Amino acid sequence: MPADFNWAIGGEAGDGIDSTGKIFAQALSRAGRHVFTSKDFASRIRGGYTAYKVRTSTEKVRSVVDRLDVLVALTPRTIEENLDELHEGSIIIYDGERTTMQDVEIPEGMIGLDVPLKSLAEDAGGAIMANVVALGAACEAADFDIEHLDSSLKKRFSDKGTALVENNKQAARLGQEHVQEHYADADLDYDLDTTDNDYVLLNGDEAIGMGAIAAGCKYYAGYPITPATDVMTYLKGRIENFGGHVVQAEDELAAINLALGAARAGARSMTATSGPGIDLMTETFGLVATSETPLVICDVMRSGPSTGMPTKQEQGDLNMMLYGGHGEIPRFVLAPTSVEECFWKTVEAFNLAEKYQTPVYLASDLAMAVTEQTFEPDAFDMDAVEIDRGKVVDEETIGEHQTESGGFKPHEITDDGISPRAFPGTEGGAHMSTGLEHDEQGRRTEDTEMRIEQVDKRNRKVETAREREDFSPREFGDADADNLIVTWGSNEGTLVEALEFLEEDGVDVRILSVPYLFPRPDLTEEFEAAEEVVVVECNATGQFADVLEHDTLQRVKRVNKYNGVQFKADELANEITEALAAGEGQEVQA
Amino acid sequence: MSSQVKFTDFKSDKQPTWCPGCGDFGTMNGMMKALAETGNDPDNTFVVAGIGCSGKIGTYMHSYAIHGVHGRALPVGAGVKMANPDLEVMVAGGDGDGYSIGAGHFVHAVRRNVDMSYVVMDNRIYGLTKGQASPTSREDFETATTPDGPQQPPVNPLALALASGATFIAQSFSSDALRHQEIVRKAIEHDGFGFVNVFSPCVTFNDVDTYDYFRDSLVDLQETDYDPHDREAAKEKVLDADKEYMGVLYQDEESVPYEETHGLDSSMADIDDSGAPEGAMDLVREFY
Ligand SMILES: Cc1ncc(C[n+]2csc(CCOP(=O)(O)OP(=O)(O)O)c2C)c(N)n1
Ligand code: SF4
Numbered sequence: 064m065p066a067d068f069n070w071a072i073g074g075e076a077g078d079g080i081d082s083t084g085k086i087f088a089q090a091l092s093r094a095g096r097h098v099f100t101s102k103d104f105a106s107r108i109r110g111g112y113t114a115y116k117v118r119t120s121t122e123k124v125r126s127v128v129d130r131l132d133v134l135v136a137l138t139p140r141t142i143e144e145n146l147d148e149l150h151e152g153s154i155i156i157y158d159g160e161r162t163t164m165q166d167v168e169i170p171e172g173m174i175g176l177d178v179p180l181k182s183l184a185e186d187a188g189g190a191i192m193a194n195v196v197a198l199g200a201a202c203e204a205a206d207f208d209i210e211h212l213d214s215s216l217k218k219r220f221s222d223k224g225t226a227l228v229e230n231n232k233q234a235a236r237l238g239q240e241h242v243q244e245h246y247a248d249a250d251l252d253y254d255l256d257t258t259d260n261d262y263v264l265l266n267g268d269e270a271i272g273m274g275a276i277a278a279g280c281k282y283y284a285g286y287p288i289t290p291a292t293d294v295m296t297y298l299k300g301r302i303e304n305f306g307g308h309v310v311q312a313e314d315e316l317a318a319i320n321l322a323l324g325a326a327r328a329g330a331r332s333m334t335a336t337s338g339p340g341i342d343l344m345t346e347t348f349g350l351v352a353t354s355e356t357p358l359v360i361c362d363v364m365r366s367g368p369s370t371g372m373p374t375k376q377e378q379g380d381l382n383m384m385l386y387g388g389h390g391e392i393p394r395f396v397l398a399p400t401s402v403e404e405c406f407w408k409t410v411e412a413f414n415l416a417e418k419y420q421t422p423v424y425l426a427s428d429l430a431m432a433v434t435e436q437t438f439e440p441d442a443f444d445m446d447a448v449e450i451d452r453g454k455v456v457d458e459e460t461i462g463e464h465q466t467e468s469g470g471f472k473p474h475e476i477t478d479d480g481i482s483p484r485a486f487p488g489t490e491g492g493a494h495m496s497t498g499l500e501h502d503e504q505g506r507r508t509e510d511t512e513m514r515i516e517q518v519d520k521r522n523r524k525v526e527t528a529r530e531r532e533d534f535s536p537r538e539f540g541d542a543d544a545d546n547l548i549v550t551w552g553s554n555e556g557t558l559v560e561a562l563e564f565l566e567e568d569g570v571d572v573r574i575l576s577v578p579y580l581f582p583r584p585d586l587t588e589e590f591e592a593a594e595e596v597v598v599v600e601c602n603a604t605g606q607f608a609d610v611l612e613h614d615t616l617q618r619v620k621r622v623n624k625y626n627g628v629q630f631k632a633d634e635l636a637n638e639i640t641e642a643l644a645a646g647e648g649q650e651v652q653a
Numbered sequence: 654m655s656s657q658v659k660f661t662d663f664k665s666d667k668q669p670t671w672c673p674g675c676g677d678f679g680t681m682n683g684m685m686k687a688l689a690e691t692g693n694d695p696d697n698t699f700v701v702a703g704i705g706c707s708g709k710i711g712t713y714m715h716s717y718a719i720h721g722v723h724g725r726a727l728p729v730g731a732g733v734k735m736a737n738p739d740l741e742v743m744v745a746g747g748d749g750d751g752y753s754i755g756a757g758h759f760v761h762a763v764r765r766n767v768d769m770s771y772v773v774m775d776n777r778i779y780g781l782t783k784g785q786a787s788p789t790s791r792e793d794f795e796t797a798t799t800p801d802g803p804q805q806p807p808v809n810p811l812a813l814a815l816a817s818g819a820t821f822i823a824q825s826f827s828s829d830a831l832r833h834q835e836i837v838r839k840a841i842e843h844d845g846f847g848f849v850n851v852f853s854p855c856v857t858f859n860d861v862d863t864y865d866y867f868r869d870s871l872v873d874l875q876e877t878d879y880d881p882h883d884r885e886a887a888k889e890k891v892l893d894a895d896k897e898y899m900g901v902l903y904q905d906e907e908s909v910p911y912e913e914t915h916g917l918d919s920s921m922a923d924i925d926d927s928g929a930p931e932g933a934m935d936l937v938r939e940f941y
Contacts, residue, residue, distance in 0.1 A: 093941065263940035273936050277929040281921035282736050284728075305930045308735055308917060313761040317728040320721065324701070324732020327719055328740065329922025332732070350722050443937045448929035468666075486922045487717035487733070487740055493695040495665070495711055497720035506667055507712055 074137025084115025095258030125556030199238025272297030274409025375627030480523030676853030703746030724754030874900030
């Protein structure tokens, strides 16, 4: 019996795949099982194959695997798409009455459960509940107590009335009974243990939104774009309860400018978008940096360039976040490495933005944004959230930062590069902020010395941050191993799971996962200590590998994946083994 | 502080580098006087400016201010006001800034109806980049980049504003100091987005839309029995191809500003810096 269990529902976009999948994932999570979900979707609203996959275990799970134990197939294509992952003994639940499924052939060695999803749903009160019938059947197939499903259905439908909840429970029961009656002999060899743990289940976009509220963010302006929209959706309807506000702007240019305005007014302020939106925001990004405005800009990356593949994974925007914008601009670039870290890095992003008065890029990606994962609730311990607003001056302290004639110095030249900040309304603080080069008071200047002083002052913040902050990477695997594997962003979980496969093959590795992309840790020593260094990332050219080669003056090997799909643990283990064995300079492309 | 505020308190110690005679001097003076007259002081005022000769206004005034990027001043102003409704927010820019690169934002700023004023210094030319056609340049106005004239009809900002649902539309002339100040004051006092198109002649690059031209041609609505609350009448006026008007062309007295419809009534600068806000753990519980 497999240690973990993999389930999926697939069909056409518009078939309610997502909500059904989520109901099941929640049921598992409420039963004290860990869950990791992934989505396979196309960029259209109706039509087009789409699937929601759930991997679940009593242990923590951090990636997807190439394995499917139970598949709910609403279309023949669902079976075709997943053939590679289905195995001997896999169960396929389908509705043989559905016109497109009538002639469907169950691949050899697998078990087909023909369940009249639609008719049973009608018996329970409406065809719309067909997917819930399938969930009931799935519970039976996996020997999972259907009462856990009940509580998930209740959560989902209770605000639409108790009758609807009851009907859905009934629909699930009919699915369950149908399997009991007709497939009593089939050897359904699964047993989903439950535990007493209470987990929460959420995705990266939700974690970013939650982190923002926790950090005291009050203002969010954004423009819809996959896969960043869920940050806005999450905040809308919640941030208001904490005195905040969400604006759907007319475009990304407006979004970042609205957010900039709010930040200048003293609010903790944020915008989120994906690559194409970052392109549009880049001009204002320069203004944010020069005017030393604290702002959090989240880039939930997807496949580029241009509109690329909007619903597919990639980490192709690193260079843009590191170098985007004309002229030279100090910034922070943080990359959360898991859904949980999406929360904590967002909190940190707001603190860094205000402490150093710079824009902060938060680099998330599609794989993390749409992936739901289970956590112990105290992974998001609100009591551990700290807030640091940096050098804000008030009426009493402002005098220390004024010229003799009483002019406030928002760009005062300081040793640490950080100047005082006065929120509008502060008496004696009236000042100008501008994208033009300016003097200490914010007044335009082309004075050659002041230009140098201001550029140096802004850049000095980076040195200050290096002294004051901890930019260490996260470390996994065998600390003494000769092979060093480095990665960033959402690959961490997959890489950690790949460890198991590598160990099985006798390959010892040390893993460094780097959440600070700028300023970033100096890995020279680690690189020198290693025999082989492999950098793993979801892009074609190895943008992070380039950066690390530049930092350490040492060549690295690269494992890149850019077909639009995130790494899978077993696949990644193979790629790494290959890369380690390959001669110098050879690249491995997944 | 506000009771003793003089309009000169809004002056910065930077000397304007505008060409002698530029209309922007008069436009700015009127803005400062209107701000002082409405009881504001530099510490509660936020001026957002765009790019162009007109955009330099933020540098010459003294208040909290931001000099933004080309065409994007309006969303910055809206962000400031939403985050702190106690501030008096005034946005200023040129016709190129507002009706060309920023035209999209103009339409949406009008719709959004945030309680701020927007003053456009319309000289029907690009001044700072030295004399190219602007969106309000006449169809046959010859410039280096349009030697035969733009050959497209000019944008009609007043009609655009009205069509977009503006709650306050006015037009003024920088050299008519008293009337200009009065019109800007009304825009400030308006509960919502107060839009003022100001004819602010460029003496260096525009020899068609001159002081003389405006002095001779503008019809002062205040000297007629015009009723600015009548939307139909406003339609007629803003679409009038034969005459240009000065004064408040339209005002919706029922206007409810964005902040009010969205319940924004206090400064978002105040956050509890002792940690996550109270009740934040409920956000986690929601994911059970
Ligand atoms: C993105 C961008 N494009 C172009 C410019 C160059 N630019 C500066 S001012 C200006 C035109 C300003 O015209 P207008 O708004 O009419 O103002 P005026 O100078 O006439 O007052 C342009 C195109 C710029 N600063 N930024
Ligand atoms: S160029 Fe024209 S608009 Fe610019 S300052 Fe001179 S007169 Fe004024």
